[in-house]
Amino acid sequence: MSAAPQKAKAGAEKIAVTVSAVVPLNDLVTRFEFKRTDGADFPPFSAGAHTVVEMRDGERTRLNPYSLMSDPADRSIYAISVRRDDQGRGGSLFLHQKVKVGDTMTLTYPVNLFPLDLRAKKHVFFAGGIGITPFMAMIAQLEQSNGNWELHYACRTETLGTYADELADHHPNKVHIYYDDQSQAIPLEELLDGQPLGTHIYVCGPAGMIDWVHNTASALGWPEENVHSEEFLAPQPGKPFEVRLCQSDITIQVGEHESLLEAMERCGVDAPFLCRGGACGQCETDVVEADGEFIHRDHWLDDEEHASGKKIMPCVSRFVGKTLVLDR
Amino acid sequence: MTIQFNKETFRDDYSFRNSDWAIKRFPFPFHEDSYMYSVNMEQHRGGPEGSVYEKRFDVDEHYLSEMQDRAMVLAEDPLRCQSLPHMTLAGWDTLELIMVSKSEDYPDLFELHRDGNRWRWVNKPMGIDHTFTFLDDTTLPCGPLEYITRQTQGDFAVLDQRDDMLWMDAGMVTTQADWSLDFDIGMNFFEWHAPVPLAHEMGIFKRALKFLLNVQQGAPARRLNWTMTVNPLLDTSPENYHKWGIQKTTLTPENIGAKQHLRVELQTFFRLPRSNALLFPIRCYLIAFQDIVTVPKWGRRLHRVIRDLPEELATYKGFIANRPMMLDYLSKYDDGLETSLGVWPDLETEPPLEK
Numbered sequence: 001m002s003a004a005p006q007k008a009k010a011g012a013e014k015i016a017v018t019v020s021a022v023v024p025l026n027d028l029v030t031r032f033e034f035k036r037t038d039g040a041d042f043p044p045f046s047a048g049a050h051t052v053v054e055m056r057d058g059e060r061t062r063l064n065p066y067s068l069m070s071d072p073a074d075r076s077i078y079a080i081s082v083r084r085d086d087q088g089r090g091g092s093l094f095l096h097q098k099v100k101v102g103d104t105m106t107l108t109y110p111v112n113l114f115p116l117d118l119r120a121k122k123h124v125f126f127a128g129g130i131g132i133t134p135f136m137a138m139i140a141q142l143e144q145s146n147g148n149w150e151l152h153y154a155c156r157t158e159t160l161g162t163y164a165d166e167l168a169d170h171h172p173n174k175v176h177i178y179y180d181d182q183s184q185a186i187p188l189e190e191l192l193d194g195q196p197l198g199t200h201i202y203v204c205g206p207a208g209m210i211d212w213v214h215n216t217a218s219a220l221g222w223p224e225e226n227v228h229s230e231e232f233l234a235p236q237p238g239k240p241f242e243v244r245l246c247q248s249d250i251t252i253q254v255g256e257h258e259s260l261l262e263a264m265e266r267c268g269v270d271a272p273f274l275c276r277g278g279a280c281g282q283c284e285t286d287v288v289e290a291d292g293e294f295i296h297r298d299h300w301l302d303d304e305e306h307a308s309g310k311k312i313m314p315c316v317s318r319f320v321g322k323t324l325v326l327d328r
Numbered sequence: 329m330t331i332q333f334n335k336e337t338f339r340d341d342y343s344f345r346n347s348d349w350a351i352k353r354f355p356f357p358f359h360e361d362s363y364m365y366s367v368n369m370e371q372h373r374g375g376p377e378g379s380v381y382e383k384r385f386d387v388d389e390h391y392l393s394e395m396q397d398r399a400m401v402l403a404e405d406p407l408r409c410q411s412l413p414h415m416t417l418a419g420w421d422t423l424e425l426i427m428v429s430k431s432e433d434y435p436d437l438f439e440l441h442r443d444g445n446r447w448r449w450v451n452k453p454m455g456i457d458h459t460f461t462f463l464d465d466t467t468l469p470c471g472p473l474e475y476i477t478r479q480t481q482g483d484f485a486v487l488d489q490r491d492d493m494l495w496m497d498a499g500m501v502t503t504q505a506d507w508s509l510d511f512d513i514g515m516n517f518f519e520w521h522a523p524v525p526l527a528h529e530m531g532i533f534k535r536a537l538k539f540l541l542n543v544q545q546g547a548p549a550r551r552l553n554w555t556m557t558v559n560p561l562l563d564t565s566p567e568n569y570h571k572w573g574i575q576k577t578t579l580t581p582e583n584i585g586a587k588q589h590l591r592v593e594l595q596t597f598f599r600l601p602r603s604n605a606l607l608f609p610i611r612c613y614l615i616a617f618q619d620i621v622t623v624p625k626w627g628r629r630l631h632r633v634i635r636d637l638p639e640e641l642a643t644y645k646g647f648i649a650n651r652p653m654m655l656d657y658l659s660k661y662d663d664g665l666e667t668s669l670g671v672w673p674d675l676e677t678e679p680p681l682e683k
Contacts, residue, residue, distance in 0.1 A: 013546035043545060044424075044601040072602065109546040115604040117490055118414040144463075145417070225491050274542070282542055 011052065011063075011273055012108035015042070019103045020077065029130060029162045030096055033070070033079045037104055041075035047137035048230070049110035051078065052276060057094045061265075064091040065232050065275050067133040067204075068110060071140040078107060081162060083130040088234060089257060113279050114204070114230035116141070121198030123149040126186060126213055128205020129156065132163055134230060135204065139171070152186045154178045154205070188216050202228045232277030233297055235259035238318045244325040245269060246288055260314035264328065271314065271328055278316040285312050285326050292321010330436070333392045333453060339400075344560035346619055350389055354615050355380045355592050356623075356671050357552040361632040363641075365527050369539055372550035372596050380594055381550070384429040385480060386611065387437065392453055394481050394503070394562065401502040401563050402478075407510045408565075409474045411486070411498035418486050418498060419473035420463055421600035422607055426476045451479055473498055482594075482611030485509070487517075487540075489604055494540060496520055497605075503562040503612045505555045505591060506646065511566070525640045540606060545599045553593040556647040556654075560589055560614045579650055584657045585618035588650070590630070617657060625668060625678040627661030634658060 017034035055062040070079035155161035178184040203213040254263040274282040278298030298313035375381025431440035439450035445462040460467040477500035486498035501509035512520040598607040621627035642648040
């Protein structure tokens, strides 16, 4: 129709924020709270949503997704809790080491790839470690609407049990904590047996835990529509490679420690993205020509598409070989 | 801007009329001299001043009469508004979005005063001044979706998003182009589009779904759709087909200019923040053929589009039988001159009719 032609910019809409609190929770996890720099309220969000935090680290712009873990009913702040990853690509280290109260940063509008199924008669949450964050917002939302929920939360040790005490104090009958170092384990099969009809289960944690919950539920006959999970992948380093972008008419180099998407952005290509973690599908790119091996790491394309060599998700996937030409 | 609201009907004596203002701002849907399906989405972030694209929810001279017509439809058939139990939060989302948008976009017509969850809503044209508690259903006379859409032009489908799919789980549908909420409620995106010809084979719906699943908070989108309606009927529902279907046989060469209307839907898409559902407002605009042809460019173009439209589409849109009579009428307004690209009337730059 072209009433007013506009080209959409990649990524979700942005909000300028000021860091209002930095709260270390234990040796590994720190909470960061943000206020809007313009003093207005934040947009409401649905529990399970994430925001992409833009970090200006010297010359480099880092964009990392984090679950919003503040109470969705409180529009005065957005909060994230970040686990420091000493072996990671540096985003969490930057937040832990460089970000101070009063700093200005940019967040995206909330995007929800892990929503509550509001039809559920009961919600059962399984969290592993820092995977607790989306459930903090879900619990706050369900408490306001008198929702039926319970949480099973596996932590390494008592000192690393982020929010474990707080949750257990507030909801003693709904929260169950399991400490690895005390050889406690979530009795998954037992818990999945005998839940009321219309129960939905949600898991957020390490990949192994997510697979365990999916596989166990499936073996017990749970419909897959009732089992929800969220796993953000961090791009993994890999051998540098060269890519030809035919629409942009440039050839770019992807470095060892950057993703293909980041390399495109560094070279000024406005490539679409949302989650930057292989889950949302927004950055899906057509392969024009390839002579080599793809290293697909996303959750978006199916096995057939991975095998076809015709598509790649540049936020997390890489390539090893002689020639790669993309339609971008 | 002050709007003069028309006193008019969309039934019985059909006193509906477009003023010159409404004709010039009509959302003419054809940007070139031919038409084929496309996803044709763009961002819904305003548009030229005075156009129907400018505000998030356009209010025009037909507002009060359309709301009256909606109330009559609902009185006869309450199932035109439905909301499955899990969609109440999405109803509140819809109420919030519309109240905030209208009070910001039309401060002279609507006011919203918020003190925590204590909200006061003032709708001056409809004479409503109501204080209620946000998110507390017991403080409204009906559900939040019904409450606000009885005060807002256009139909509303509220789509739940689950398992990478959209579900028609709530809505207010009284001005529809021959589809039924009561029939579609609970269906998924492919199911409710099943009757549309050609588009499935073209992969249109797969692409459209992918786009819609990714409509994000703060970044609404829009597109136009169109069909034909004999007499300015808002309620062309399957439920009432026995009343309006037969009117398609009343066209004559003498009355076609006044009776035959182009029906355009401005469809918009908003991600709802609290429920993560997708709000799909479908706003219907009607214009008589005799009013369209007062814009020379639109007269020329409409003739060419209708003439060259594939038979399946003319059948699906329900005017295959009347097409020859429509073409006889419209051909008088097509002198074969070139038309400028784009949807705008271009009254100053396009030549007058040369025949």
